[in-house]
Amino acid sequence: MPALRPLQPLAPAPPRLLNPDPEAEPDRFSELPPEIRNVIYKYVLADVELHITPVLQPGQALPKPPSPKSDRTLPPLPALHQPLSQISRTPSQSSTTSSDPNSHPPSLTTNRPPPPNQSTLAPILDKRRTYPNPHPLALTSRLIRNETIPLLHQHCPVHCTINEMDFTPLLAFHSRIPPSDLKYLQRNPNLVITLVTTQDKELGALDSMRKWLHWRADQHRCQPDWRYEGSRPSSRVGNDLRRRLKRMVEKGKKAEMEKILRAMKVDAVVNDLWREAELFCNAFKRLVRSYASALSVLG
Structure with missing residues (x-):
């Protein structure tokens, strides 16, 4: 039987601090008491407002800016085996190089489009402004996110714009909140839904509105105090909504639909x-x- 090799002795463990210094300041933010952290969160979130934006469908992207109209034809992309000496340069770059010896060397000419002006970028910039990023506190760490999100839902004003009675953004917003955290949103008194209709015809199926009314009619769910606002729609849209209200049977859905029509200044009963x-x-x-x-x- 071969002899066993003796194991090396383990290093001694570091000494344990049985009585830490109570006056020592915490080194990390997570070591602060929860009360102090909540005070800091409320101070940071004092002027924050939540805006519920439309949801992009799978595969849908932001619209691209229109291509600038120009009669100039750009040279094709050079092949990989083409030597650098045979790649053409633009006349402006060659003249700049010959006149100013201290200028930077001209860049290679490819099929790069000219830089768009501010008017070309205006539509895409306005579109990106409607899709803001989350608050930086929600992206810091998991601990700070779990402590910040309830305060956002409870103390910050929430605004949602519903276009053409499409409640998909609001349904998506509620689906991302766990049922146990809806109580924080229920305590928020500043919840506003703005209803906007621009069509002059009937609105169609409105599946998202039926889901929203079904969700609001559920008595076993925490219901936040959403307040509706809006302008008077066209007569066709108003008659269509009034007809849908007349066909409803459930009391919860009918009461919520009456709130919507009252906010849009549409008489529920003629x-x-x-x-x-x-x-x-x-x-x-x-x-x-x-x-x-x-x-x-x-x-």
């Missing part, structure tokens, strides 16, 4: 006198059309 006047006008229009068609046949 009185009988107005309805009779509308029916009389429609009957009078049909009578005029039939009389005009009869005159055209006789004439």
Whole structure:
């Protein structure tokens, strides 16, 4: 039986501080008491507002700026085996090199487009401003993120713009919040939904609005106090929304839809006198059309 090689002795463990100095200052931010950290978070988030932006669909990207109109044809991209001496340079660069000996050497000419001006970049910059990055505190560390997100939802104003009754951004925002953290959003008194409609026709299926009404009608879920705002839509859109309200059966959905119509200044219920006047006008229009068609046949 071969002899076993003896193991090397282990290094002694460092001495343990059984009684640390209570007056020593903490070295890291996470070592501060939670009360002090919350005070720092509230001070940093004093002027922060949350804006719920539209959600990009999978594969959808921001629109590209339009290509500048120019009659100049750019030289093609040089081949990899082409020597540098055969690559052409632009006339402006050659003249600059000959006139100013202290200038930088001219760059190689490729199919690089000319630099766009500010007017060309304006649409893309405005579009990027509608997709802001998260707050820096939420990107620092996992500990700071878990402590900051509830304070954001509880103390910071939240604004959401709904275009053409598409509640997809708001549904996506709520889906990212765990059910146990909805209580923080429920304590926030500054929750505003702005309803914007620009169409002059019926809005279509509105699946996202049905999901939102179903979500708001759930009595076993924490419901934040969202407040609706908006301008009066066109008559067709108003009649379409009023017709959808009339067909609803559940009380929770119907009550939430009445809040939406009230914020958009659309009468949820039309009185009988107005309805009779509308029916009389429609009957009078049909009578005029039939009389005009009869005159055209006789004439």
